[in-house]
Amino acid sequence: MKFLAAIFSRQGFVILLLSAILAACTVVVDEGPGPRPRPPRPEPQYCSKQYEPVCARRGGDRQTFANSCLADRAGYRIVRDGPCRDSGGGGGGGGGGEEQTFCTREYAPVCGRRHGEMRTFPNSCEARAADYRVVGDGPC
Numbered sequence: 001m002k003f004l005a006a007i008f009s010r011q012g013f014v015i016l017l018l019s020a021i022l023a024a025c026t027v028v029v030d031e032g033p034g035p036r037p038r039p040p041r042p043e044p045q046y047c048s049k050q051y052e053p054v055c056a057r058r059g060g061d062r063q064t065f066a067n068s069c070l071a072d073r074a075g076y077r078i079v080r081d082g083p084c085r086d087s088g089g090g091g092g093g094g095g096g097g098e099e100q101t102f103c104t105r106e107y108a109p110v111c112g113r114r115h116g117e118m119r120t121f122p123n124s125c126e127a128r129a130a131d132y133r134v135v136g137d138g139p140c
Contacts, residue, residue: 047073051105051122055084064130066107066122083129103129111140 047069054068056076064083065071071078103125110124112132120139121127127134 049107049122051107052081053083053126054081055079063119064126066126070122108137109139110134111136111138 047067050067052067054065054071056063056065056068056071056074056078058074058076062079062084063071063074063076065074065076068078103123106123108123110121110127111134112119112121112127112130113135114130114132118135118140119127119130119132121130121132121134124134
């Protein structure tokens, strides 16, 4: 019986000691009244040259961008992966009507123009596929 009393008294001491240690490690964080505002998402300063085309929209305008970062930077909302498909194929640009255009991933920026709107494309093929006329090498 003395043996059991010794074991229980040691267990009681160990439990009491562990409880004291855990109580000393408790951290209280005061977050103040109400929810904390999230910090603003930083705008990307540089976009990669990786070619993963996306179709994006801003208002009534749909455009194909070389990647999602470029679409975000231009203020467009991504609609789907892959280039935009024109629904009705009109116009006299080099878009090729309803035939889908496949472009290389070459990065040689050009400035394109359509209906008075100027836009930079990653290469001339992308500009023609979006029914823009290339008006100069390099960004607009």
